[in-house]
Amino acid sequence: MYVLVVEDDAEIAAHIRAGLKNEGHDIVIVADGCEGLKTAKTGNFDLIILDRMLPSLDGIDILASLRRSGADVPVLMLTARGTIEDRVSGLHAGADDYLLKPFAMMELIARVEALGRRPRQPEQSRICVAGSIRLDRMTRIVTRGGRDILLHPREFQILDLLMSHVGRPVPRAMLLKTIWRFDFDPGTKVVESHLSRLRAKLDAGFSVNAIETVRGEGYRIRGDA
Amino acid sequence: MPERRTRTALRIAGFYVASFAVVSLLVGMATWQLTGNAFRHTLDERLRDELVALKHADDIEGRDALIADIVAFDAIPGNGRYLLNDSQGSRLAGRVSVTRLPEEIGDTMLRAVDGHMEPARVVRMTLQDGSTLAVVGETAAMDRTERTLLLIAAVGFGSVIVIGVVGGVLSGRSLHRRLSLVDGTAQAIIKGDFTRRMPISNANDEFDQLSTTLNQMLDHIGRLMNSLRHVSADIAHDLRSPLTRLRAKLESALHSQEPETQSEAIADALDRMDEMLGLFATMLRIAEVEAGGVKQWFKPIALAPLVEEILDNYLPAAQDGGYRLETGLLEDVIVIGSEDLIGQLIANLIENCLSHTPQGSRILVSLVRTLDGAIELSVKDNGPGIEKSQHAKVLQRFGRGEASRSRPGHGLGLAMVQSIATAHGADVFLDDARPGLLVRVVFPGQG
Numbered sequence: 001m002y003v004l005v006v007e008d009d010a011e012i013a014a015h016i017r018a019g020l021k022n023e024g025h026d027i028v029i030v031a032d033g034c035e036g037l038k039t040a041k042t043g044n045f046d047l048i049i050l051d052r053m054l055p056s057l058d059g060i061d062i063l064a065s066l067r068r069s070g071a072d073v074p075v076l077m078l079t080a081r082g083t084i085e086d087r088v089s090g091l092h093a094g095a096d097d098y099l100l101k102p103f104a105m106m107e108l109i110a111r112v113e114a115l116g117r118r119p120r121q122p123e124q125s126r127i128c129v130a131g132s133i134r135l136d137r138m139t140r141i142v143t144r145g146g147r148d149i150l151l152h153p154r155e156f157q158i159l160d161l162l163m164s165h166v167g168r169p170v171p172r173a174m175l176l177k178t179i180w181r182f183d184f185d186p187g188t189k190v191v192e193s194h195l196s197r198l199r200a201k202l203d204a205g206f207s208v209n210a211i212e213t214v215r216g217e218g219y220r221i222r223g224d225a
Numbered sequence: 226m227p228e229r230r231t232r233t234a235l236r237i238a239g240f241y242v243a244s245f246a247v248v249s250l251l252v253g254m255a256t257w258q259l260t261g262n263a264f265r266h267t268l269d270e271r272l273r274d275e276l277v278a279l280k281h282a283d284d285i286e287g288r289d290a291l292i293a294d295i296v297a298f299d300a301i302p303g304n305g306r307y308l309l310n311d312s313q314g315s316r317l318a319g320r321v322s323v324t325r326l327p328e329e330i331g332d333t334m335l336r337a338v339d340g341h342m343e344p345a346r347v348v349r350m351t352l353q354d355g356s357t358l359a360v361v362g363e364t365a366a367m368d369r370t371e372r373t374l375l376l377i378a379a380v381g382f383g384s385v386i387v388i389g390v391v392g393g394v395l396s397g398r399s400l401h402r403r404l405s406l407v408d409g410t411a412q413a414i415i416k417g418d419f420t421r422r423m424p425i426s427n428a429n430d431e432f433d434q435l436s437t438t439l440n441q442m443l444d445h446i447g448r449l450m451n452s453l454r455h456v457s458a459d460i461a462h463d464l465r466s467p468l469t470r471l472r473a474k475l476e477s478a479l480h481s482q483e484p485e486t487q488s489e490a491i492a493d494a495l496d497r498m499d500e501m502l503g504l505f506a507t508m509l510r511i512a513e514v515e516a517g518g519v520k521q522w523f524k525p526i527a528l529a530p531l532v533e534e535i536l537d538n539y540l541p542a543a544q545d546g547g548y549r550l551e552t553g554l555l556e557d558v559i560v561i562g563s564e565d566l567i568g569q570l571i572a573n574l575i576e577n578c579l580s581h582t583p584q585g586s587r588i589l590v591s592l593v594r595t596l597d598g599a600i601e602l603s604v605k606d607n608g609p610g611i612e613k614s615q616h617a618k619v620l621q622r623f624g625r626g627e628a629s630r631s632r633p634g635h636g637l638g639l640a641m642v643q644s645i646a647t648a649h650g651a652d653v654f655l656d657d658a659r660p661g662l663l664v665r666v667v668f669p670g671q672g
Contacts, residue, residue: 138361
């Protein structure tokens, strides 16, 4: 993907560049607000990562101006201010997603890919496959090695999200936000207990554990499960 | 700026006094003028009528009858009122004496029998033979009435000025006094005494209304300042120690020679950092909720489906821990609020039970409308409960019950519940469930 990063902190920008480049994306970095808006309007980007607080022009203003000009490129806002007001105003101005600093690189990559997929494939493909696991979004039937697996709706949602990122870890915070609509981290094992159920159902009778825990990053479904 | 304030009060008083004075002066003058004119007009009419009647006598009954009439009228004691001169100007009848005789109608001076001169009105007519007939009316009585009127007006005018000045000064002074009370309190608050509040009298007037509003504002600012103070203290208190441990961990990893130990230490450090960031986010969120700005996104929410959704989320975790998470009565109720925040409130209450009661405990969540229309969300467990003396403390930040000091948790869960409830105008009550803890969140009823 061709990604524009508008971020005035050189160190963070370099970190993002390194992380996304590793995933095979092309990155353009701009440090100034006004220039960022100009570049965003002229360049044909697949995605824009926009810092909230920038010199010369605020991230929200860039976004609003961009949306007014009719650009529908997906925008991921980065912010160090985690208030609810901040989040609401960002989404209201037309941001597609919102990531709080500091963030884990895996989380950024996962969000970038989710956003990158959104406009090009507005309707996700019906069938999703990871190794021997097959998930049908229409009939909501999940099979592993041809064997039907009965899932609770919540477990189906989790598996669906994991299978949209086959082979890559999905961060815990993203699970909480997408599946449970929690924008806070509950102390107890809400995610863990759902996952352990899902695992038990998926792995029953198989020697390979389909879902791995990646320490500090999240949960990953194996491509060869 | 005390001088300016005094001037304002006096200016208001002065303005009203001047306005009253001008208006009453104008009214007085107009009354005097109109009354004078009316008197003069009436007198003129009367004199003209008499003159016409006399002329009529002359025309019909002849000159002798006219003269007889004048003589008869002049018999009444006084200064005489009639005059008949022939065309040469010699007096034919009448004993009145005037200084001048204007054409038709006009003012003159009458020479009284005692030699005094008195103002008078005269109406005159030339008869057919060229002789002059005139009737004179004294205006002294009329002038006296006019003078009385003038006196009344002057007294009224003076009273208006006096009342205006006195009233103006008094109300200006009272205004000044009330304002300086408010000003003095504000000055004291600026100097740092934030416990001061605007004085409120028994009058329940506009000033008291203003003071009440200002006091509410001060209370709100006080809460915000308090919250801010807490956040800074909390950061120092609860972030410093984990940061110190984190630093020690990284330091020892730096000196370690084994790459395995190093990467293990780094992964551990990341975990700890995420935990700290979570704590940080919670503190900031409590502060934000307490600031009240979240209210702008409030909308009507159906509570029962929200409770069911959250419980559904927690069911696996509860079952894994051997807990019985159950719902009691869930009535269909609507509250105005933020779905996210109330969701977090319910989640925190369940979290609280899961982390502070032994395995196998029963957690019962219910939602009812009370008799007085309020909406009560309650979460009851049958665990060890919290001692009554600790109830207030656990609702504060980092206010953990002594018994739970050794358990994981940072003591912000119930503080978050409290601040979300307050933002929604709801109250949180902790009760003894015999055994266990009963937490009730009571939302005000709609309408």
